[in-house]
Amino acid sequence: MDYNLVIKPMAEEHLVAVAAIEKNSFQEPWSLDSFQAEIETNRLAIYLVACLEKKVIGYIGAWIIINEVHITTLAVHSERRRQGVASRLIGALMEITGPRGASCLTLEVRPSNSSAISFYEKCGFQVLGCRKHYYVDEDALIMTKTNLTLPERVNKGEHHEE
Numbered sequence: 808m809d810y811n812l813v814i815k816p817m818a819e820e821h822l823v824a825v826a827a828i829e830k831n832s833f834q835e836p837w838s839l840d841s842f843q844a845e846i847e848t849n850r851l852a853i854y855l856v857a858c859l860e861k862k863v864i865g866y867i868g869a870w871i872i873i874n875e876v877h878i879t880t881l882a883v884h885s886e887r888r889r890q891g892v893a894s895r896l897i898g899a900l901m902e903i904t905g906p907r908g909a910s911c912l913t914l915e916v917r918p919s920n921s922s923a924i925s926f927y928e929k930c931g932f933q934v935l936g937c938r939k940h941y942y943v944d945e946d947a948l949i950m951t952k953t954n955l956t957l958p959e960r961v962n963k964g965e966h967h968e969e
């Protein structure tokens with residue numbers, strides 16, 4: 808893992824890079840405008856980016872709904888995967904939401920997205936159920952994590968918020 812990774816709130820200057828990673832990562836990508844609306848107008852939302860030498864290489868988004876943190880998106884640049892970036896992002900999200908009273912993390916994932924499912928299982932998420940017809944062409948698995956301890960590798964790096 809690269810310890811020069813900086814995690815910070817997503818801002819307008821990051822949106823072009825975020826939208827490019829999004830487009831390369833998902834079948835039904837969010838537009839740049841969707842991210843902009845989230846960071847500018849959604850008071851329930853927390854969006855973070857992971858930057859290496861000021862370049863965005865990953866991001867995570869979530870809505871805090873009472874004590875539940877609902878992860879809306881998570882992606883890492885295809886050339887930067889398996890280097891602990893998503894682990895750092897999810898760890899940072901827990902560091903921020905834990906003190907605000909979060910007691911569980913939840914998300915939807917495609918059953919065909921085996922790499923994401925493996926990632927979430929490694930982070931301690933479990934499949935809780937299924938949401939029918941959630942995607943245009945597929946149901947969604949609902950995965951939840953109730954033990955909000957950080958993955959071990961997250962504790963090794965520094966978390967910067969600017």
Ligand SMILES: CC(C)(COP(=O)(O)OP(=O)(O)OC[C@H]1O[C@@H](n2cnc3c(N)ncnc32)[C@H](O)[C@@H]1OP(=O)(O)O)[C@@H](O)C(=O)NCCC(=O)NCCS
Pocket residue numbers: 832833880881882883884887888889890891892893894895914915916917920921922923925926927929
């Ligand atoms: C899922 C995703 C965010 C993981 O990001 P990442 O930065 O590569 O994840 P990490 O490096 O922190 O992985 C931590 C652990 O998760 C598991 N994992 C991650 N990617 C995996 C893969 N492709 N296959 C199997 N296990 C995987 C491994 O256990 C890994 O630890 P290891 O590398 O020591 O074996 C990334 O693959 C991605 O952006 N995918 C496309 C977008 C997406 O599907 N997002 C999720 C939507 S629900």
